[in-house]
Amino acid sequence: MPSVRELLALPLSASFRVEEEEEEAMITCLSDEHFRWFVQWTWPGSTLSILPMTLLDGRRALQIKDPCAPAILQLTCAADGSWSGHQRGAFPLYQRLMKQYRTYEQLGRPQKHAYQVHCTQERCSLFVISAQGQIIVREDMFSSPEQ
Numbered sequence: 001m002p003s004v005r006e007l008l009a010l011p012l013s014a015s016f017r018v019e020e021e022e023e024e025a026m027i028t029c030l031s032d033e034h035f036r037w038f039v040q041w042t043w044p045g046s047t048l049s050i051l052p053m054t055l056l057d058g059r060r061a062l063q064i065k066d067p068c069a070p071a072i073l074q075l076t077c078a079a080d081g082s083w084s085g086h087q088r089g090a091f092p093l094y095q096r097l098m099k100q101y102r103t104y105e106q107l108g109r110p111q112k113h114a115y116q117v118h119c120t121q122e123r124c125s126l127f128v129i130s131a132q133g134q135i136i137v138r139e140d141m142f143s144s145p146e147q
Helices: 004-008 021-029 033-042 093-106
Strands: 012-017 049-054 060-065 071-077 083-089 115-119 124-130 133-138
Touching: 004 060, 004 071, 004 083, 021 083, 021 093, 033 093, 033 133, 060 093, 071 093, 083 093
Parallel strands: none
Antiparallel strands: 012 083, 049 060, 060 071, 071 083, 115 124, 124 133
């Protein structure tokens, strides 16, 4: 697993301002225990590291990395409450988080008690019980899906 120093030395792959309401909602949801639970269980291949920080000037920030992907995402909140991001490395962490957020919303923001794991000799799958019924959110929990 690359160190934070090594990840920060990677080329900048994206620098952006968060302007869409949906993106702001996803960033807000990163502090919600139910969304973080969803992300941890459904993130492909590993556990995502989401580190909330306070910068020296008092601004809030988030540092996000996947131990299996050579990439790091830094989200920073400006004094006016707007967010901006810097992503290093080729793996699209921000885009993947947005995809996770959209799925979480489509499932009706499931709470922790809505998850079930079904295991057979071949695989273990993760399900969410929602208004739409029982929905698979991770087909084979112990395989190493391609990122």
